[in-house]
Amino acid sequence: METPVFHPVGTPVLDLDTPALVVDLDVMDANMAELKRLLGRSTAGIRPDVASHGCPTIGHRQLAAGSPEGAGTQFNGIRVNTVGEAEVFAGAGFNDILIANPLVTRTKMARLCALARTTKISVAVDDANNAAALSATARESEVTLGVLIAVDAGSGLFGVAPGAKALSLAGEVARSPGLYLWGLTASLGWSNSPRVTSEGSQTSGPGQTANDSTNRLQEVVETSRQIQAEGIDSPVVSLAGVVDYQQVANTPEVTEIQAQSFGLADYNQCLHQPGFSPAPKILAGVISHPTEGSAVLDAGHKSTGPDLGLPVLEGIDGAQATRFSAEHGILQLEDGAAGQLKPGDKVWLVPFDLEMCANQYDYIRAVRNGKLEGFWPIAARGRFS
Amino acid sequence: METPVFHPVGTPVLDLDTPALVVDLDVMDANMAELKRLLGRSTAGIRPDVASHGCPTIGHRQLAAGSPEGAGTQFNGIRVNTVGEAEVFAGAGFNDILIANPLVTRTKMARLCALARTTKISVAVDDANNAAALSATARESEVTLGVLIAVDAGSGLFGVAPGAKALSLAGEVARSPGLYLWGLTASLGWSNSPRVTSEGSQTSGPGQTANDSTNRLQEVVETSRQIQAEGIDSPVVSLAGVVDYQQVANTPEVTEIQAQSFGLADYNQCLHQPGFSPAPKILAGVISHPTEGSAVLDAGHKSTGPDLGLPVLEGIDGAQATRFSAEHGILQLEDGAAGQLKPGDKVWLVPFDLEMCANQYDYIRAVRNGKLEGFWPIAARGRFS
Known part of the structure; x- marks a missing residue:
């Protein structure tokens, strides 16, 4: 691991040894305020995607800053990608963790259930066999796992198609002992950006048009309505890959945003969202x-x-x-x-x-x-x- | 750091949890034998570039396998890129470490001198001011640092031009208290490969023709001769970025090869050197x-x-x-x-x-x-x- 050449608090930043990853806290605070301004009085919570930095100290600051205006109580949720990340953040005091990826191996499902004994935890599912295996593991472990149906909203990664297929999988999850259906998760496409060539031409942007994004968002919201119309409890619509925050602010069905860079804008984000500065x-x-x-x-x-x-x-x-x-x-x-x-x-x-x-x-x-x-x-x- | 989900020795490889970085030891042994075959009876030692894997266990196996046929005694040298890597490998029992990069900050020079108290250590230099600063730090620390003049053989990174400039810098180092001139280091150009586009078109190869490589090698060797002709002791010619091992085998002035993938051939190496297989x-x-x-x-x-x-x-x-x-x-x-x-x-x-x-x-x-x-x-x- 990185050689820990520590310096005392108060050291001028230019006296740090190099290379060093530095976060400017004033810039971070201003970026957080800007995202909340863009969301206005939306009741959607901000669920920081802590996989983007991996730092519990920053995660705690994001949670403190991220409670929605209308919610009244502090929002405690974070999003991670792996059960290993969930283990670290659970150990650092986080108590509402969404693993926004399918977990399929026996080892990972067992680790997930061990975490579920002490932490409110949910996992993404896009496959009926995986749901059945999770159900069996949860029952053996005597825990209940929260499940979000991963809906493919154009990211080109995993996820079931919105509509009938998602509805069918949601029904299976809702009927599975050991599982509790929380709702839907989807990525609208920020991560679908065309990849930048390694020669560094930075012409990439969010891989979506405003129309694409609107259509994808509507498909996800419509699927959530269909599930509820079947009498299935499905309270959550949790979105990743959000580029247009105001679009989400105008969509009351969205309960939370998995904010990839909440406060920590990188060059790519600043290029496409001029209200943010690199922290x-x-x-x-x-x-x-x-x-x-x-x-x-x-x-x-x-x-x-x-x-x-x-x-x-x-x-x-x-x-x-x-x-x-x-x-x-x-x-x-x-x-x-x-x-x-x-x-x-x-x-x-x-x-x-x-x-x-x-x-x-x-x-x-x-x-x-x-x-x-x-x-x-x-x-x-x-x-x- | 990576979640340590250990399995007992003897576990079938396909039972390991994923993702996992695996090295096949039989393939590694065969690759090591192939490189030694290509070098024939050359007296050049193989100085493994352990920065390419960072694993002391593999480094020890590389050293055991890498002694030159004609040398009689075991060759103990490794090459690293940073003082942090040198600290780790020194702690793991390695006692002849070349840091093939300039170190310029006070912190790094102080760490280098601390290491030099217990370990035979050398560092690359391409700048007279840097040589002077190293000399001052070495004298304060009451140690002697080995120095190799970094010669630019076309890598496009750092290094002084071969010939007069290298000769002049070698003279300054040889006269500097606290420094001992070991010789020259240069990269012939493997690392100069054109970068592969992130879309994955893997058409890159070593960024040199056979003629380029021959010319670069001859310039380095000639510079070494010039230094010795001035009566300056300069016993080492240590080459990185070697693609054509047999060319080096036919050049007796080369004392060692900083072998980037000694045994651990990656896809890029296998693409251009068909005698190797991916370990x-x-x-x-x-x-x-x-x-x-x-x-x-x-x-x-x-x-x-x-x-x-x-x-x-x-x-x-x-x-x-x-x-x-x-x-x-x-x-x-x-x-x-x-x-x-x-x-x-x-x-x-x-x-x-x-x-x-x-x-x-x-x-x-x-x-x-x-x-x-x-x-x-x-x-x-x-x-x-």
Whole structure:
């Protein structure tokens, strides 16, 4: 794991050793306020997708900030991707955890049931055999598992088709001992963005038009109505991949948003949602200046996670990050930047995709007003199973 | 970190939970033998690049296998990229460690000197100011640091130009108290491969022609001769990025090869060096089969590390891995594969680039004859600083 070179609270951020993943808390707070402003008086809760950062300290702050205006009580839910992540966050005091993926192996189902003894937990299901296996495991374990039917709203991943197929699966789950049908979960498509080429052309956007998104949302909501019309209790419509928050705010059937970057906007989000600013950044150090036109950073794939897009160098005219190897980032220096950026200098990179970036680190350095406030463990890093 | 769901030695590999990074030890042994065969009776030692896997257990096996035919004694050297990796491997008993990157921050130079008290350690330098700072730190710490001049042999990263500039820097290092000039290090260009697009077109190869490589090698060797002709002791020529091992075998001035994948051939290496077979693979599980033409795996970016190229599905006619999200891989199923691969099935993926893949895991599952032999910690994972 990352070498823990800790610095005392109050250390100026530029004195941190490099590379370092830093979160600016003032920016995070402002982004949280902006998302709540966009939702207005919607009663939809914000269920932070903590898999995007893996840090319980941040998760607790997101929950505290995320209660809906109209709800009156604090909303306690988070979304994770794996049972391993659920274990970490349950251990850190979270008590309403949605695992928004199917779990199919015996080991993972057994771990899920062990968690369900102490934590309100729900899991996504898109397959009748999987529902039957979960039911059997829950009964053996003497627990009740919450289940959300994963509806395919165009993400191209998993999920049953909306309408009849989802209705049929919901009926099976509702009839299965050991299972309790909570409702539906779907991704509207943010994660369906066209992938950015590794050469770094960052032309990707949410892989949907406004019309697509409206149609998908309506299909999910209609499916929820159909289930309820059958007399089946199905109180939850939980949406991931939301790009247009105001659309959701105008759809009262939506009970919660699995907010991928609640407060922690990455470059990709800021590109498409101008109300947000990047809170997470990577502090990188120049280690070489081999030619007038280039400099080499100590931050490469292993500390930036550029799978979905290259991190973007912040605010140096004439300089840009053009290529990353395992351990290094290459800056191209033109015009006023030529000949600048000598070994020992420090620069800021904005991660294109936070989830891939945070998953490379074991700690987030929390900073406010340019000074270190804390070294927060990314306790769920690597909990991919 | 990765959830440690351990299984007893002897567990059949297909009973491991998914996703899992598995190394087949028989394949690893055969690959090691093949590299030694290619080197013939060369006296160049093989210095395993342990940053490519981060696993001390594998590093010890590589050292045991890597002593040159003509050397008589065991060769003890490894190559790492960072002082954090050096700390882990020194703690695991390695006593000759080359950090093949410049270290420029005060913190990292201090850590380097602390290591030098107990371990034979050398570091790459490409800048006179950096050499001066290392000299000052070494003197304060009362240690002697080994230094290799990093020569730019076309990698496009760091390094001084071969010839006069390298000669001048070598002279400065040789005159600096606290430093000892070991010689030269250079990358011939394997890491200079054109980057694979994230859409997965795997047409990349070593970014060099045979002529380029010969010219680069000759420039490095000639620079070493020039330094020695000045009466400066410079015994080492240590090469990374070697694609043509037999070329090196025919160049007696080369004292060692920083072998990136000694035994652990990834898909990229196997594509260009047909004598090797993939020893590391990812065991992945099918979690959904949403349509006849697709299946979803539980292995995505976070467990395959596809930055430099998509992992390749092994041996299922009509099925191929086409897209990866953070947690999932999407298989396209055609012809005989359509309708196959149901939830619960397991498949094998070959990582395109081992270093990016291994850096996602905390353990390697070592397997021989289809049975688990050990759970080996990737102790240097994430030691990027």
